[in-house]
Amino acid sequence: GAVVSQHPSWVICKSGTSVKIECRSLDFQATTMFWYRQFPKQSLMLMATSNEGSKATYEQGVEKDKFLINHASLTLSTLTVTSAHPEDSSFYICSAREDRYEQYFGPGTRLTVT
Amino acid sequence: QKEVEQNSGPLSVPEGAIASLNCTYSDRGSQSFFWYRQYSGKSPELIMFIYSNGDKEDGRFTAQLNKASQYVSLLIRDSQPSDSATYLCAPQDNYGQNFVFGPGTRLSVLP
Numbered sequence: 001g002a003v004v005s006q007h008p009s010w011v012i013c014k015s016g017t018s019v020k021i022e023c024r025s026l027d028f029q030a031t032t033m034f035w036y037r038q039f040p041k042q043s044l045m046l047m048a049t050s051n052e053g054s055k056a057t058y059e060q061g062v063e064k065d066k067f068l069i070n071h072a073s074l075t076l077s078t079l080t081v082t083s084a085h086p087e088d089s090s091f092y093i094c095s096a097r098e099d100r101y102e103q104y105f106g107p108g109t110r111l112t113v114t
Numbered sequence: 115q116k117e118v119e120q121n122s123g124p125l126s127v128p129e130g131a132i133a134s135l136n137c138t139y140s141d142r143g144s145q146s147f148f149w150y151r152q153y154s155g156k157s158p159e160l161i162m163f164i165y166s167n168g169d170k171e172d173g174r175f176t177a178q179l180n181k182a183s184q185y186v187s188l189l190i191r192d193s194q195p196s197d198s199a200t201y202l203c204a205p206q207d208n209y210g211q212n213f214v215f216g217p218g219t220r221l222s223v224l225p
Binding site: 102 | 146148150156157158159160163206212213215216217218
């Protein structure tokens with residue numbers, strides 16, 4: 001099956017700093033990648049959709065200047081949380097899709113902002 | 115506003131029984147329906163998907179779809195303790211662009 005990796009698996013950072021999370025599709029070319037956020041005991045919330053080579057489409061209520069997404073190649077997308085605050089602490093999950101319909105999820109990145 | 119509803123549970127079934135997970139959706143334009151399993155602290159993993167009315171079987175799992183009723187379900191036969199997880203229903207829109215995830219149903223299979 002399709003494999004998606006994320007790095008780092010978990011990260012702790014201080015308030016006000018920026019954190020970059022990488023999402024890679026290892027054995028397929030991902031034309032579209034998605035970024036989700038999940039708070040404890042809640043469902044996945046889509047943050048943004050990115051297509052390779054174009055600007056990401058952000059969901060309503062997600063600040064594009066705070067959550068910078070770059071989809072520079074067909075196998076790599078990055079999410080940068082800028083000026084992180086404790087309320088940004090969450091489980092960030094990416095998913096990737098080739099030309100078929102199903103999405104394959106990365107293992108997630110747990111971010112803790114102190 | 116596209117909505118997906120699932121019973122949050124927990125749904126408890128004894129080992130070996132059939133677990134039935136239900137999902138309703140509001141977007142009549144939804145064409146494909148995906149079921150994901152999420153263990154605590156982990157990311158979702160795809161179980162199966164269905165896009166035609168009726169039943170689709172894959173091993174111990176059977177997905178059932180009724181587009182007229184805007185209802186999709188997942189049956190798990192011979193439930194095992196390892197099936198204990200949260201199950202997410204995800205209709206996909208007609209453009210094949212995006213999922214709207216339901217809140218998930220927490221399943222507990224008792225040994």
